[in-house]
Each structure stands twice: as structure tokens, then as C-alpha cells.
Amino acid sequence: MDDQGRTAGGADRRILERIGEMVDEERRLRAALAEGRIDPETEQRELKGIEEQLDQCWDLLRQRRARVEAGEDPDRASVRSVAEVERYES
Incomplete structure (x- = not known):
């Protein structure tokens, strides 16, 4: 395996x-709601933030893998804004 593959x-x-x-964390939030430790609004607000971050992580991982397949440096991939990632997801 080359250095790029290890990195x-x-x-x-x-x-x-x-x-x-x-x-x-998503599971903990859902459990906290089910147990009455947080209200639905708090759960939804926090879940939204987590889901946005998850979308960004998956997007970054896809970018990195595509760069490796193309023989490019995966470290040149970058985190895209939530708005940009959400546009691609739809």
C-alpha cells in the first residue's frame, strides 16, 4: 500500500x-425523549444539528474515496457547507 492509501x-x-x-448521540437523544428527560422540540433541534453534521461527514468520505479512486490526494477533499451538501442530497 502506498503512503496515500495509508493516509x-x-x-x-x-x-x-x-x-x-x-x-x-442520536440514539441517546431518542432515549432521552422516550424517558421524558427532554422535550420534543429539544430533541428535534439537536437531531437536526447532528443530521447536518452526519451529511457533511458522509459527503467528505465520498469525496475522499472518489479522489483515491481517481488517483488524487484524498486530503484535498474538504468539508462542504450544510447548504451545499443538502443541495446534493436532494
Whole structure:
């Protein structure tokens, strides 16, 4: 494996770890709502922020993987704004 592949793998793992953390936070929020520890408005507000960040992480991961497949430097991929990512998602 070349240096680019090792770098890409480590960064990709960190992005995937962050995605896992956010998924866990989504579960905690849903449980907190079910247990009455937070109100629905709080849950929705916080979920919206997490979902936006998740979309950005998935977008960044797709960018990185596409760059690797094209023989380009995955570290040149960058986090796009929520508005830009949401436009691509629809």
C-alpha cells in the first residue's frame, strides 16, 4: 500500500468513528425523549444539528474515496457547507 492509501485509511477511519459517535448521540437523544428527560422540540433541534453534521461527514468520505479512486490526494477533499451538501442530497 502506498503512503496515500495509508493516509486515506487513517483519516477515513477517523471520519467513520465520528459518524459512529453521532449515531450514538442520536440514539441517546431518542432515549432521552422516550424517558421524558427532554422535550420534543429539544430533541428535534439537536437531531437536526447532528443530521447536518452526519451529511457533511458522509459527503467528505465520498469525496475522499472518489479522489483515491481517481488517483488524487484524498486530503484535498474538504468539508462542504450544510447548504451545499443538502443541495446534493436532494
